[in-house]
Amino acid sequence: MSVHIGNGTIEMTSMPSIVGFGSAVGRMEGEGPLGSCFDYVSDDSGFGESSWEKAESRLQQHALEQALLRGSIAESDISFMFAGDLLNQCTGSAYSMRNNGLRFVGLYGACSTMAESLSMASVFMDNGIGKYCGALTSSHFCSAERQFRFPETYGGQRPPSAQWTATASGCAIVGAHGQPPYVRAVTVGTIIDMGIKDANNMGAAMAPAAYDTIKTHFANTGTAPESYDLILTGDLGYVGGELLRDLFLQDGIDLGERYNDCGMMIFDREKQDVHAGGSGCGCSASVLCGHILPRIQSGEAHNVLFTATGALMSPTVIQQGESIPAIAHAVHISDNGNITEG
Amino acid sequence: MDYLWAFLIGGAFCAVGQLLIDLTAMTPARILVTYVVSGVFLGAVGVYEPLAEFAGAGATVPLTGFGYNLARGVKEAVQSDGLVGALTGGLQACAGGIAAAVLFGLAAAVVFGRGDKTAKMFG
Amino acid sequence: MKLTESEYGRLAKLRSPNSNVLRNTAMAFLVGGAICCAGQALLNIYKMLGTDEITAGTLTSVTLVFLSAVMTGFGLYDKIAKHAGAGTLVPITGFANAVVSPAMEFKTEGYVLGVGAKIFIIAGPVIVYGLAASAVYGVILFIVRAMRG
Structure with a gap:
């Protein structure tokens, strides 16, 4: 259980x-x-x-x-x-x-x-x-x-x-438990709203939620960024991704090379006119299912903290002048299926 | 010469609009409302008419010109018909543009397929 | 989180790329100016054909609206607008685009509740506040004229 x-x-x-x-x-x-x-x-x-x-x-x-x-x-x-x-x-x-x-x-x-x-x-x-x-x-x-x-x-x-x-x-x-990839743990996020009101800057609205969930996940599981070869958010884009790094840096944690974002991966920033990157719940889903899971299955990637972020506003509440509440949920996916005794 | 002034004045109206978009948090819809109301005001105080004579389409094609047209229509209608002109003059003066937009909008909905920003251009 | 809302707001602003104001404004100026020049050409042609000043102005507006509707229909107007910004927003062609594009978009919801009801979803405020402002002006004008006798 x-x-x-x-x-x-x-x-x-x-x-x-x-x-x-x-x-x-x-x-x-x-x-x-x-x-x-x-x-x-x-x-x-x-x-x-x-x-x-x-x-x-x-x-x-x-x-x-x-x-x-x-x-x-x-x-x-x-x-x-x-x-x-x-x-x-x-x-x-x-x-x-x-x-x-x-x-x-x-x-x-x-x-x-x-x-x-x-x-x-x-x-x-x-x-x-x-x-x-x-x-x-x-x-x-x-x-x-x-x-x-x-x-x-x-x-x-x-x-x-x-x-x-x-x-x-x-x-x-x-x-049921069989071949990799395995799901080892999940962290359910809480709503974080840092007062961002610009619906054209959802990366900025969501970055604090990603920070909160990832940090909570580390604390609860006793892991650190080094425990993962990929910390993958979806979809903070270039602006939110940068902000997430900033937030961790304030704690003295450098996410470094192991951090990436589905919104940055799915489009070519130079050739495709997509501004701050991709978004939408199909973005992180397709990157996870098309790119990440096959790599875990083949053993190229070992431990991935898949953290999808959502901006939970609607056009109506934005017109009413509300700020954007955001959430992030994390899933630890691994090629290691060993059942740890606790 | 009228082309030069139309270009310069019309371009200037648009450049100001762009500055409002980029430097303030104003949405395009708010900018358009501001333009049309400003046009009514400038028309009412008599500033826009000389500008329209001077810059031609450079003053009448931007949405401030739409506002100026509304004001001009109201002014003429109030002069000839009294208070009721405040209600009828504006739409009378702008009827052509508004009716054309509605009619061509309807026609476009009938004639054209759906738009798609993700589709490849010309193919 | 160590930051307050306002501290985070400042950081977010710092990390968000700014629009290229100079390039955008130059593009808006050029494209907007060009559209007005096209308007001037139409105005001159209609006047040459012998229509009076007011009718020529109306015909110019109608023609520009028509051209904008066709370009919107072919998906060209939004491609230009992406670069021209206010240059395609502020001229009457932008008003036409704002009417035509929802008419096309909401066709899937039917001609009455889709096209008919949503045609002014973007451009409606322009007419509402333009009319309201002009009506206020008309009333003031009427009172002033009455006071002057």
Whole structure:
């Protein structure tokens, strides 16, 4: 049974395995530095659908399909599906789950949803609940823009601190202890709001939440940055990433080379006009499932602290002058499945 | 010569708008509202008319010109029709531009497919 | 966290890249000026064709709105606007773009509740406050004229 240690960290005792993972992305992500890592790339951002909302649901289905394929898992063997996206009422997920009959738990954690859903799936599996549990999230540039910002053909200028919502989806399917990658521990975040009000600077709004969760995770598990070969946030982008380093430096901790961010990895800053990097809950999901998990599986990476961050505002509360509450959840994924006796 | 002044004055209106975007926290929508209300005010106090005569399209094409047009329409309507002109004059003077935007907007919705900023240009 | 909100706000500002004000302003000036020049050309042509000053002005606006609608439809206007900023925002073509783009975008929600209801979602405030300001001006003008007899 999973153990609650410290404040907010849940340690796995059986070390559940991520048995299947898949990713699906749009054209720009496919042309980015990680393009060859993704399982499914479509040049048609409509994914053959008549609305952007339907396109996002279709994108999710592609990621799920790829994850099932990779793990040789029958869809009906997934006992519980934890899924989320950025759309109002989580419709991207609800409509992608509409016809498959899966037990569906809809989650909203903005861009933190991949860590949130993976945490839930892992804790369920660690406690022997179900055969497999899935974690699935998506974001789509066009469906996000029309909901949060402007119409596609509107001529606006994005400030340099703005991030670009990735058209991407990732799916991880967690099963009982078997082959790597394993989930060893998760830390559930608390909402941190440092008063940032600029919805065009979400990296700055989210960096303190990432700092808080990562620090809590270190304290609760007795680990340090050196315990991980990769501390991966998603998606602080260039501005938030820099700020996270600053916050740790104030504690005398240099994250150094082991720190990276999904929003910085998914696009080419020089060639692709994405300003401060990628965002959206499909960004960290696709980078995790397309790039990171395969590397842990093959033994290239050993211990990854995957910390997805979410900005939990809406256009309505921003118009009311509210600042941006942010959250981060951390998942320790490892190629070491040894069950530690505690 | 009228082209030069249209370019310089029109460009200046836009440059000021850009400075407001970059240096203040003003959103584009607020800037446009400020421009149109300023145009009404400058038209009302009689400053904009000489500018429009001098700079031509450089003063009438920016949104301040839209405001000036509203003020001009109201002024004429109040002179000829009295108080009711305060309600009718503005829209009368700007009817062409507004109706065109609505009509062409509707037509564009019918004719064109969806926009997509992530699509490859020309292909 | 060791920082207060205001300390963090300052740090965040420091780490956030600034817009390239000089380049943006120059681009806005050039593109905005060019659009006004195009307006001047149209104005001159309509006047040459014998229309009066006011009608020529209206026809110029209508033509610019039409051109902007076509460019918006082909996805060209926003590509230029990305570089031109206020240069494409402030001229009447920007107003047209603000009307046409939601009309196109919300077509998926239907012609009545999508296109019809959302067409002024961006440009609406311009009309609301422009009309309100002009009405206030009209009332003041009326009172002043009445007092002068």
